[in-house]
Amino acid sequence: MTSRASSSPVARRRLPFAARLAIGALIGIVLYYALLVAAQYLSNTNAPDAFNNSIKTSTQQVANALVLGAIYALVALGYTMVYGIIELINFAHGDVFMVGAFIGLFFLTNAPEPLDFLGLHLTGTIAEPVVLIVVLVAAFLVAMTFMGLVNVTIERLAYRPLRHAPRVAPLITAIGVSLILQNVMQIIVGTGDRKVPEIVPNIHVGILGAEIRVISLVIFIVAISLMIGLQVFVNRTRLGRAMRATAQDQQAAQLMGVDLNLTIAMTFLIGGALAGAAGVFQGQYFGFVRFDLGFNAGLKAFTAAVLGGIGNLTGAAIGGFAIAFVEVFSQAVGQARWSQAIVFVVLIVVLVFRPAGIFGQQIGERA
């Protein structure tokens, strides 16, 4: 009783974590927006209507960054969960994301040769809202289920036998799995870009003079819901508790009756499913997919996970958005070809000055 009495006033004064996070995110977006506007305005002050134009393009870019960030965040969650629970950098995760993008494509159009009856053979947008929603949900479910199962299979075959091997061994198999996924996909679909039918009608919503595509809103809302869902799962359910326990101390968790193999498999299932969802987003947002897009996306998502404090779910999500902000900013100031290098510099700087990540110490939860 005494402890409660002494701690409750402090707790009452602070807002709940989610609220603080939302406020912080909002402030971050506003600051970023101001930065973008300033950068664009200053770069061509003399042009007529310069201020309005810079507001317009900046709005567009913020929307772009939020969608990109949502995709990176979903991939980063897979990295961070796996690292949190078995301390393995799952190099194959970026490629799981890439395969997810292709599964989405195969479902909407047609799968390769012997299985091509499995696809919906779509070519363009779907005007009927009910059908559209059903198809979208189905595409998500197919990609998420499939990639979840693929990721579990990878864990079972390539990582589990090496759980007690020297640390370098599972890292090498991870890079091997990454090469396998990438090259199998290359053999199936070839090296070029594959066009994805953008099934959501090209309707725009006007915000601050900019035209935001509906698909952007859909992606952002669905991604945020998935992240909240994951938080609830990890913090409120029995399996989520088992995951957190395993992340803290495998042996102790096992002694408390946690099924280690099941918990780790579950982590890979969820990570793969999120990557699958991100893959479908990727296809729908950019309109094309490639066999090698997993490499860069994986590197960025991993940087996001490190930035947020690896092992930390909220951190990974915020890191994903932060990386996207950095990338879009480098595009906004006309240095798109350096964006990859800038992201890498971010990774090095974080490792030098704050290796535990931005949220590494403040939040104890890990999964």
Added chain:
Amino acid sequence: MSGRLANIGGPRGAAIRSQIRDITDAHRSLTIIVAMAIVGLVLPILATVPPFSIFQSLDVWLNGFSNAGVFVLLALGLNIVVGLAGLLDLGYAAFFAIGAYAYAYGASPFSGIHAPFIAMLLIGALVAATFGVLLGAPTLRLRGDYLAIVTLGFGEIVPIVFLNADKYTEGTNGIGGIYSPDLPFIEFTILNPWPFYALVIALVAIVMVFVYRLQESRIGRAWMAIREDELAAASNGLNTVTTKLLAFALGASTAGFAGVFNAAKLTLVSPEQFLSTVSFSILAMVVLGGMGNIWGVALGAFVIYTIQIVLLKQLNAFFAELHVPILQDINFVQYQFLLYGLALVLMMLFRPEGLFPSQRRKRELHSAATAEAESSAVAALDESLS
């Protein structure tokens, strides 16, 4: 019968054999040099006899051997990092690139400088090592696997930088017209593969002796101690960070060394020679050959490179010529990285010590299984006692 076979050569033969063993044990560095000289003589002879001479002419073979030699150098260098110190470097080609570009700046019309080749070998190694230290110093303080991702990123970024900074690197075209090596008495021309072949054999021998002596030294033992148990090594007074950094920097410098030779041989450096696929190839060579074993790694690199360049390409031509229905449509070169991926996974699962293992590494990699077997044996014993 078998007793007789063992006695071939009589007591004299046995004595000579044991004498040779004594000499090779006492002068191991010399043995490496002699062995490399023998290899250097045997390879051209092999290339002129039937099964090999069918594929391509001697000059093409020699040129291929020189290129393979570059990969042997790279594999020997990566072996210091992955095999001896147990660190994973996934961007090794970046240091290769840095060495090559260092030579391009030091000896080409592009920069207007023509520094001597020998000096550039050392400078290239030094520049690459400097970048290795710059990259390794912040990363190696952290847990080992951060190095893997940082080097992966570095390997991706370096070609991008060389590509984008076109004011200083000529971008996609690369820097051309690089001077061939200038050594006294030997003239290096693109048309004559022999001098390059001899030079690469000499470089491989030097690096092998160097790595061998390192491995058997105090530093080498320190690396292996860190690889096997970092905590135990640290509590025995090893400064693990500087020791790991040394391994990383020496690995990088070997890649820089190889880069200088490669640039001087091709007379052209361009970003697409150093993509991350090169890093993965070298890693596959080291893992297949046997991490930690100098001869295993060198052999692995040589065999894989030769298979990749000669056999996979020839297989296509071979099946196309015979009009084999399905096989002629398969592009075997395309499967190369799929095969590497499979090799990495399967080797780690079933034969982590590689095809030509070093004894110590083998024991270490199987220690988990041994420990498990031991503990189950103890459990069985306990049960039988109670």
